[in-house]
Amino acid sequence: MTGYYSSPFSRRHSVGVDVGGVLVGGGAPVVVQSMTNTDTADIDQTVAQVAALARAGSEIVRITVDRDESAAAVPRIRERLDRLGIDVPLVGDFHYIGHQLLADHPGCAEALAKYRINPGNVGFKEKKDRQFGEIVEMAIRYGKPVRIGVNWGSLDQALLTRLMDENQERGSPLTAVQVMHEAIVQSALLSAEMAEQIGLPRDRIILSAKVSGVQDLVAVYTELARRSDHSLHLGLTEAGMGSKGIVASSAAIGILLQQGIGDTIRISLTPEPGGDRTREVQVAQELLQTMGFRQFVPIVAACPGCGRTTSTVFQELAQNIQEDIRRNMPVWREKYPGVEELKVAVMGCIVNGPGESKHADIGISLPGTGETPTAPVFIDGRKAATLRGPAIADEFQKMVADYIERRFGGGGRAAAE
Numbered sequence: 001m002t003g004y005y006s007s008p009f010s011r012r013h014s015v016g017v018d019v020g021g022v023l024v025g026g027g028a029p030v031v032v033q034s035m036t037n038t039d040t041a042d043i044d045q046t047v048a049q050v051a052a053l054a055r056a057g058s059e060i061v062r063i064t065v066d067r068d069e070s071a072a073a074v075p076r077i078r079e080r081l082d083r084l085g086i087d088v089p090l091v092g093d094f095h096y097i098g099h100q101l102l103a104d105h106p107g108c109a110e111a112l113a114k115y116r117i118n119p120g121n122v123g124f125k126e127k128k129d130r131q132f133g134e135i136v137e138m139a140i141r142y143g144k145p146v147r148i149g150v151n152w153g154s155l156d157q158a159l160l161t162r163l164m165d166e167n168q169e170r171g172s173p174l175t176a177v178q179v180m181h182e183a184i185v186q187s188a189l190l191s192a193e194m195a196e197q198i199g200l201p202r203d204r205i206i207l208s209a210k211v212s213g214v215q216d217l218v219a220v221y222t223e224l225a226r227r228s229d230h231s232l233h234l235g236l237t238e239a240g241m242g243s244k245g246i247v248a249s250s251a252a253i254g255i256l257l258q259q260g261i262g263d264t265i266r267i268s269l270t271p272e273p274g275g276d277r278t279r280e281v282q283v284a285q286e287l288l289q290t291m292g293f294r295q296f297v298p299i300v301a302a303c304p305g306c307g308r309t310t311s312t313v314f315q316e317l318a319q320n321i322q323e324d325i326r327r328n329m330p331v332w333r334e335k336y337p338g339v340e341e342l343k344v345a346v347m348g349c350i351v352n353g354p355g356e357s358k359h360a361d362i363g364i365s366l367p368g369t370g371e372t373p374t375a376p377v378f379i380d381g382r383k384a385a386t387l388r389g390p391a392i393a394d395e396f397q398k399m400v401a402d403y404i405e406r407r408f409g410g411g412g413r414a415a416a417e
Helices: 043-056 068-083 098-104 106-111 126-142 157-169 176-198 214-226 242-258 279-290 313-335 353-359 392-408 410-416
Strands: 017-019 022-024 031-035 060-064 090-094 114-117 146-151 205-210 231-234 299-302 343-347 362-365 374-379 382-388
Touching (some): 022 031, 031 279, 043 068, 068 090, 068 106, 090 098, 098 106, 098 114, 098 126, 114 126, 126 146, 157 176, 214 231, 242 279, 299 313, 343 353, 353 362, 362 392, 374 392
Parallel strands (some): 031 060, 090 114, 114 146, 146 205
Antiparallel strands (some): 017 022, 362 374
16 A cells, blocks of 8 residues: 555755764754743843753753843853753854854853854855854864754845846746745755855754745755755744644644654744743654654543543643643652653543543543543553542543552653563
8 A cells, every 4th residue: 555654754964063972963862942031131031941941951052142231141141040950952043243253252152052143144245154164163173063944034135136037038037036045055065065164063063944924934944955865853933822833833843854854943933922931842743753753652542522521621631740740850750760651531421532541651531411420541552440420530540640659750761570
């Protein structure tokens, strides 16, 4: 039988890059990263947000380094994080004057695990290559990797103009969009080539090529992957807020991951006023987990509800368990190794409830409208108990906690060994 694919395509070969102890590419699992939106010069706020992102599961965190005050704060931020036991690598995001900030603040250059530079705004005209070269030389001096991050909003206009002119001279010119795609790809590849000529090895170079359109992103990264073996950072820039940003980012990045393209991802969400920055980490983890690339937290399967489930009990129980898992995962990762493999089912009626619950490690089938007010609980595929009465939700949550302790706690691991 042909035409059916139950797994992603083989991962594209890429050169691995060590970012402060986190391997990006080279066959390593796809890395989740994020970025702060605090003023980096505000050490307290930045440390707090980096810590929150790291605890949520961000394996690399990028911070803005845009002026002397922020550059001077970086070593102190690193020190504070180390004292808190948070060893997440910090990436410095440099634009316009990065070469000067790195030169004037050696402590910043040393404390960062990676430098991110945009070839479209590292400098202009005759300063462009020189200032780009100065940042690369700093990376060589301090033994740091570099992400060359092209962005269509700040694309090298000289390169784009040249390609547009060349396109006009052809008999069958490309569309303006196709020329823009080629300019983005060339900007990344030419900059990487220049960095290597200066002396930065390929295993210290990561490329990204961000646009805000889903189809544009797929086209650009597909071509970049075809023409390079550099490690690739995926992200849809200016993705937007809420469900729009989540859907757009997931669609674009999901297509590329399915094709085996991508070594690290960031979901760039515009936060709602007062919103939680860790939301983008959660979405990135859920994307990788639902596609089968990595396992971060236990899976909670729950039915969508229908006319059989007019009670909200199963909805509330599923939500409570999901929130409880997220809240406890930072501790559980240390206390219960392997707990991220757990599968929990919370079903609302008899139609699919028992079957889905049997497939989970632990599951409950709650009574639907008009059904007998009992809730069978299945553990490891077998019926283990039947719950009744108003405390069903509390009793099941306790059973989940007991199951985790028994299976993933010290006694369970010892028995398994």
